[in-house]
Amino acid sequence: MDQSSWPALLYSLVGTPAPILAILGAVNWIALLLAIMTPLLILFARHEVRLRRLRQIQDFYENFEKKGANQKGIATNPSFEFVRSKYTADLRLDEPLKGAKPLDERERLEMLVRAAEQRQVYFGYRLALSTIGFMVLAYFGFHFLGNALACGLQSGTCPLPVGVAPTKADQLPVIAALTFAGTYIASVRTMLSRLAVFDLSSNTFLRLTGESIASVVVTTLLFAALSDPFAVVGGAVTGGGNTNSIPLVWLVLAPLLGLIPQSSTKFLLVKLQEQIRWIKTSDDRFSQLTKITSPEVIDGVDYETRFRLEECGIYDVQNLATYNPILLHIETPYGIYQCIDWIAQAQLCHIVGLERFLLLRELNVRTIFDLERAIDSIHAPREFDDIYASVLMAPTERLRMAADVSKSSFLIVEAGTAKKVPVDEFCKWARERISTSPSLLSTSAEHLMCWITDDLHVRRLRRLWSDIATSLEPGSNYFDDSKRNPQNTPLKGVNQNLANRADSMANTKSGHRPTPRANGSKPVVTGAESDQSSKSS
Template identity: 30%
Template sequence: MAELRVLSAVALLCLSFILPLTIFIGRSNIKTIRQKIIADLENVFRIDGHGPDTLIPSFEFAAYKYRALPHQSDQPQPSEWRAYFLPVLVFILVSFSGFLTSSGLLLTHARLEHFQPFFSGMTLVTGDPASRTTMVHYQMQTMSALTFTFIGAYIWSIDYLVRRISNYDLSPISFLRVTAHIILACVTSVTLHHGYVELMNSSPSSVVGDRVPELIVAFLIGFFPKLGLQTLLSRVPQLQVRRVDPRASGFAKEYPIDMVLGIDSAIKFRLAEFEIEDVQNLATANPILLFVETPYGIYETMDWVAQAQLILALDLDQIEALRLINVRTIFDLEHFLETPASRALLVTALNTPRTDGKGTVLQQDRGITDATVETIVRAIGEDLHVQRLRQIWRNIELKLKFDLPHVRRESEMLHAPCLDAEPPAPPPPRPHGEGRKTLAAVE
């Protein structure tokens, strides 16, 4: 029996090592694959005529994330195991303790008969044998709540760490955070369990019966961060130090990412792995990084980001009216300013009445005219995220070598010499015969 316990403990210790080891192996593979993709993209996003290592800023940011820039590829990378050693060790120890508790290897009748404040709460034991039996039953209930909380917290830790390697932002703080989350969830769940039992015992008409609802709550507390604390604060408002202004809820808006044409439920789930869960996240994303880190094409990611930027800049009534005239992206909005006929359609679409989504008109006339529409579009286009996307768009457009007038203009501007100083002014006209005098003097 003792040998079986030792073997079980060794197996649980190995299980505690599996997750960190898998995380680091996956991180290394992801880094290698994405560095190869970035190296293949260097020729596409290199600025012609500005040196062999001059890249557009958006690509430099993507390459810097994976340390794949040409002038950094030969430099030795510093060792990271020292920074990760202690946080990973603490995570393994906490996980191992949770697995031991969940497996019941440490549970013996002699141990459970003793009063342990963490597991026994306010339940005291006396010399009566029935009191000892009550103590054992109560501690078993506490251990059950703690086990389900740990399982929920550990599953959440797996999901969190997988997201970190998908986004390639794993750090020692990541392991410290999941460790703190497991400890906080377990302590909160046990505290709520003791409080729940005390509340039930204080009411004569209540009887503590089925424990399944409490175990479900314990699992949810472990899976969702700070759910237990939020539940406790909602039940006891006096514990809330900061008060939320009720008017703030009117500003809390979230546009789901599947508003963008081309994003279905499967792509939405895939993008959620990179914490791109709404339109604002997509509008500010780097399309080059989306191409590198996801299986989707560069043109597809650029189109999604351009659509999201337009949705973020306007309201839904305007977006619906613009799609009727085939304006989907932020650049379509700029192209409609080029001709008077399309400009008139654009003004009409932007002036569509603003509603609350239920048919009630909140603003009938927005006051957008032909004279002000260009200022509005220019203000939208001056956003840094729009400028970054425009630079990527034009760079790829020039690389495609299309025989289009605006492409030729962009290419001529790109290769034109930089003239920092103004050209010299022409000399003033000289009086008749002054040139001959000068020439005679030189001779």
């Protein structure tokens, strides 16, 4: 043998390579590549997501930092602190030297970014180790799925002897492989959704592995026990008259049961519910009243944006109302002002209900802070309390449906006697109760506004709103020529005197008797008084 050749060199080192080559030949390299690359790509993407969002947090701090002495700034805002800690909790920082100057927020963020770039993570290997179970499951799943596809989805091993039909034992690997295909798609979706909100942990991989195994086992057992569950529907659905082939319904049902987590066990419980009487059932009388409100009712959220928000776990208006606006800005491509506006709208919709929210929006009240300013501001006229209290206490269709479904009635007391009244009469009675005097109406409206805006997520948004508004400087609240600009106060007085003089001259020429202005300046005359004066003369 030519000892200079590479095969000869390998033969001299390891002896006969036949056993090793047999083992390597039995490995399904395509399945192995897919099994290993899936979690590795997810872990690599996790590092990139952290690094990119840490830089976004750094930019956010630079843009909205309050400069000056004795100013807390955005760094002390709880919303900002929660976002920062989410992406830096597991980063390992070098301990500063003793006696060194404490790091400010800017320096700390720079150190965190450097630690992320160098992958300085506490116990990072644990996350990698937790993926081993998923890799093993994925390898065998892809291996059996490839065999099932090669055999025409009728047997787990082929070719079968001529004239021998596949048995149910031969069909079980096919059902298991199809179920794995569904669980794999569901697992990848879950990983990507967790990656979008940076919630990927060891528990994620372990849970996905356990749920996938459970789905495969339970679905396979269901096929073994109920190989033709819909036989009464007809042969066109179940696969025809060939009893040796897998029914068509199972070729669809197996991946579906794997695609929806825990659906196979729930399907089994539904089938056994008639025999198991101790399972607690749900009261679905109010299902029509308890439907979730889609985020699409928010101005600016369309069909595509709704699904983008679902990646962050926002499925309805309540989720959006309680979400951290800085976190939503960091984890989505939407700007901070857009996120704040959406959350402020969602808070108003969540608190007052969809019907009243749409009515208030047509009355130029879009957000929870618009309603607060309309009622609670020191500059708000008292008449606005009457206007918006009427909207907030108006009867809605959902309130009427709740009373009808529950067979309930409201009780009111008149002349010392209690009586049952329908919804519309109760709302009318309640509105009249707080309108006996203007002061009582204002007090009631402000009290209603007080408990509406006292939720923690509303207070958090108000704090962030104030911090950002402060960072934008006072001049952003008005234009240079605005009457609210303090620099225009002298000019405002001159213009007011000129207007009063012009009114006085016009009244003198027309012969009308002037009346005092509302602001106490020179009098003007109204049309009604002019007519009355003419009648008297």
